[in-house]
Amino acid sequence: MTTFSAVSIAYKRAWARRRVFVPIYIAVRLMLVALIAPAVAITVNLAVSLSNQTALTDQAIAAFILSPAGFIAAIVVLSLFLLAEVFVFSVMAGSLRMGESDPWRAGSSAIGLILSRLPALFGFAVRFVVRVLLLVLPFAVIAALIAWWTLTEFDINYYLTFHPPSFWVAVVLIGALVLVMAWVLIRRLSAWALGLHLVLFEGVHPGHAFNISATRMEGKRGRLKIELAIWLILRLVIAAVIAWVAGLLFALVPLQGTANLKLALIYSLLVAGMWSLAGLVLAATALGALAVVLDGFFEIRTTEPPHPEPGSLRVPLIAAVGAAAVAVLIGLWFGQHLLERVQAPDRAEVIGHRGAAALRPENTMAAVLKAIEDGADWVEIDVQETADDVIVVAHDSDFMKLAGVNLKVWDATMEDIAGIDIGSWFGPEYADQRTPTLRDVLEAAKGKAKVIIELKYYGHDVDLENRVAAIVEEFGMQDDIATMSLKYPAVQKMKALRPDWRAGVLAATAIGDLSGLEGDFVAVNAAMVTPGLVRSVQAAGKDIYVWTVNDPLQMSAMASMGVDGLITDRPAMANEVLRVRAEMGPAERLLLWLATTFGMSVDTQAMRDENP
Known part of the structure; x- marks a missing residue:
């Protein structure tokens, strides 16, 4: 039998048992949502509480994970997630090996077995996470050393924008390293493939399961790798077909007028529900097929394999029915809420990111003036201190990306800056652009637009907050500015220095409750x-x-969610999107929401800013 035939047969066997696999999969997933999710939330909240904040963002997350407590918390969270996956797969594998045809009898037997092995399964999950981390760690360290060697002389944005030779050296070396790491991981994972079965069906101690699995998989690893690759490809192909069919159905959404709005929403949610259900069936069938594949490599060697007496899945069944009822209520509430949102006026203000950075060189007076001309409510800029204590507008730590000049901002004087052309990289017509000062921007914006000042920190700031405050007060623009930073202590410092000024937290990633952090936005x-x-x-x-x-569709989606501000490189486009939305009926707004949510194709050319 070929490997492809073996995998296709596994899928056929899983599909034949769909009346067992699908209900069990759904019921167990619901149980895990009720059990694992709160445990993860408690772990995350406990981790965040150690920082005396309600949330951690960006640099704080990285610093916390690198601390002993953070590393332990990360291991626990990963183990909980892995335990959830182990639990689901264990139930599928158990129900398959027990051969019960009734889903509830099969499920109750399998769950009874898994619950009796739960401490061992958790031990297996923790050991698995630690083993994988130990395998990955040397490669991660070497990759970090390569990045440090090749990509730290200049600001990272220079490398990401222009891809100099050192960038490609890093890409090639790290890429080769990733391939080696993948090869090592695949070898080890294929050796550990029977570890879960050993813990589950033979009662092997989690600490011994890995070595015993490696012994039993000798001579079989190559075939397993191929079968797993084929299994994954088949799953991806089936998912693509389901998505294609869903796209065809979404294309039939009846949006001929406001009168059909509720019909369109109901139809769309039904299609989305069918899509989700098909995804659940695929997930259950694919996981069942994986259980069939791995079961083919496992020969139980105990005299009396554990087969608990079938019990009742009444509790999971009640949970499933209850969750379904809750899902229906949530769907109805969501539908009503969505109808209200698509008919409500937008509240978003337009914020020009580094001026109008898509149309003019970023953080230049040309970009600032263009943002004001295009009707931005706010102009967002980045500020740093120079060597001669001037507050200038600059995002990167050096001038490499904007000018190809190897000079750090904190080492530059205004005399140096006067000779650095930061506009020609964008277009020769901007060769006269120089790094502006905060004073330049405030003078241009006063009475025309408000200014968001992002405080940039590269470890060389001297008195950035006080100097910014003094300049703002010099122009009397306290009510027309806001400050923000990726560095949360800086936000707290600004609020302490000027409690009445607007200050906010900037975050690319976060865990915990962002709404509980200090600041106004x-x-x-x-x-x-x-x-x-x-x-x-x-x-x-x-x-x-x-x-x-x-992107105009994304702008519209954010406006539909009720955000207060759109930070964009194209303020004219954002204003046009909001103008067009204001003239739209609910049906058209719903179409834009559907397009973003479900990947429908909508012509947004009319919203695009074609101005040079």
């Missing part, structure tokens, strides 16, 4: 934004800004 990566986050931040009396949104 949070500015988050658009990928982090959810309706729940928007509601929690606004319920705390704060604003939420999203960055960097340059």
Whole structure:
């Protein structure tokens, strides 16, 4: 039998047992949501509480994970997630090996077995995480050394923008390292493939399961690797087909007028529900097929394999039915909430990111003036201190990306800066652009737009906050500026220095409750934004800004969620999107929401800013 035939037969066997696998998969997943998710939340909240903050962002997350307590917390969280996956797979494998055809009898037998082995399974999960981390750690250290050797002479944005030879050296070396790491991981994982079965069906101690599995898999690893690759490819192909069919169904959404709005919403949610259900069936079938594949490599060697008496899955069944009812209620609430949102006026302000950075060289007076001309409510800039104590507008730590000049901002004087052309890289017509000062920007913006000042820290700041405050007060613009930073202590310092000024937290990633941090607003990566986050931040009396949104569909989606500000490189486009949305009926707004949520294709050319 060929490896492809073996995998296809595994999928057929799993599909034949779909009436067992799918209900068990759904029921167990619901149980895990009730059990594992709170445990993860408790672990994360405990970790965050050690910092005396309600949330950790970016640098604080990295620093915490590198601390002893943070590393332990990360291991626990990873182990909990892995335990959830181990639990689901164990139930599928157990129900397969027990051969029961009734889903509830099979499920109750399998769950009874898993619960009797739960401490051992958790021990297996922890050991698995630690073993994988130990395998990955040397490669991660070497990769970090390569990056340090090749990508730290200049600001990282220079390497990411222009891809100099040293960048490609790093890409090639780290890429080769990743391939070696993948090869090592695949070898070890294929050797450990029977570890879970040994713990589950033979009662082997988790600490011994890995070595015993490696012994039993001798001579079989090559075939397993190929079968796993084929299993994954088949799953991806089936998922792609399901998504294609869903796309065809979404194309039939009836949006001919406001009268059909509820019908369109109901139809769309039904299609989305069918898509989700198909995804669940695929996940259950694929996991069942994986159980069949691995079961083919496992020969039980105990005289009396554990087969608990079938019991009742009444509790999981009740949980499943209850969860389904809750899901229906949530769906109805969500549908009503969505109808309200698509009919409500937008509240978003337009914030020009580094000026109008898509149309003019970033953080130059040309970009600032363009953002003001294009009607930005706010102009967002980055500030640092020079060697002669001047506050200048600059994002990177040096001038390599903007000018090809190897000079750090904190080592530069205004005389140096006067000779550095930071506009020609964008276009020869901007050769006259020089790094502006904060005074230049405030003078240009006064009475025309407000200014968000991002405080940049590279470890060489002297008195950045006080100097910024003095310049703002010199122009009398206390009510027309806001400050923000990726560095949370800087936000706290600004609030302590000027309690009445607007200050906010800038975050690319976060764990915990962002709404509980000090400040008047949070500015988050658009990928982090959810309706729940928007509601929690606004319920705390704060604003939420999203960055960097340059696609009109994404701008519309963020506006539909009720965000307070769109940080964009294209302020004219953002204003056009909001103008068009203001003239749209609910049906058209719903279409834009559907397009973003479900990947539908919508022509947004009319919203695009074609101005040079």
